[in-house]
Amino acid sequence: MASVSGQDGFKLPKGYFEKFPERMVKRAAEETPAAKKSMEGFRTPDRYFETFGERLQQRLSKKEVPVRRIRPLQLIWIPAVAAAILLLLLWTPSSPSAALDFEDINVEVLQAYLQTEEFDVTPGELAENLPLVNLAMDDIMDSAPEARVIEDYLEAYIESDEELYLEPNE
Template identity: 30%
Template sequence: MKNISKKNSFKTPPGYFEGLSDQILSKLQEEDAEGLPEMEGFAVPDDYFDKVEKDILTKTVQKESRVIKLRPYKSYFYAAAAIAVLFVLVIGIEWNSTQSLTFDDLAAADITSYIESKDMELSSSEIAEVVPLASLELDDFMDSSVDNEQIMDYLEETIDDLDELNIDLDEEF
């Protein structure tokens, strides 16, 4: 682009456009007398413009053609596909829906076996806070029953001062 010259290479002789129109008109007047015919060479047939519109319309107006529908079963295909998709969705939703389990669904034996299998290291005081004492009896914790006398004998042997426990010896459990 830089190599292209900015100068205009087309030049006209000086004074070319000043007398141009006069020269053209003079040449036309000279030729009229010599070579131009006095009548035009083109002729229009009679009633041409009255008939031309009808001829054009008869040639260009198309006849109605018979319409053949392609694939009329296409709408049935879409309806069947939509029903199939709905059917698959309903079955898929029902298949994946599971009932959520609650704490009430667990059996007491399952809870006990879970606590025994896991070493939770709960102290007796932590267990006592959770377990309601009103519904428990001593036999619930022990495999064999223990008499009150055996309990008192055990306490007398292991505790130095039995009075610290504030137990009435005549009181029954």
């Protein structure tokens, strides 16, 4: 970039900035006389704010405006009927379901479940909580376990022969 010297460029007349504000106001007044009027601002009529409340009350009490409803009452029942029909369709069961009976249980699946699952119930707890009121002696004797099963049970759960015999107070 070339160096800038004090002699290059524009020159101002002497005393240009000394009387600049006076010349600017004079020039603005000569060019736009309407601008001077707009600078004055607005004027309110005499006693405008003193009588404002009275004039406002007179305007408000002059005429009654009819109230118009946005949604007429005739159209309110249409969505209500549609909602009732929809609720009725959704609430009505499609087909009656049959109740399950004891005969519906698959015995093989139940046996497999009971044999594979580990329960935290000892045979003693099971015997204490088993209701014997409805059992007949024939039911128990018909399904008596084999001797091998009884021996395995005694070996697993009985530590001494004394536990097999009842005490006199029992």
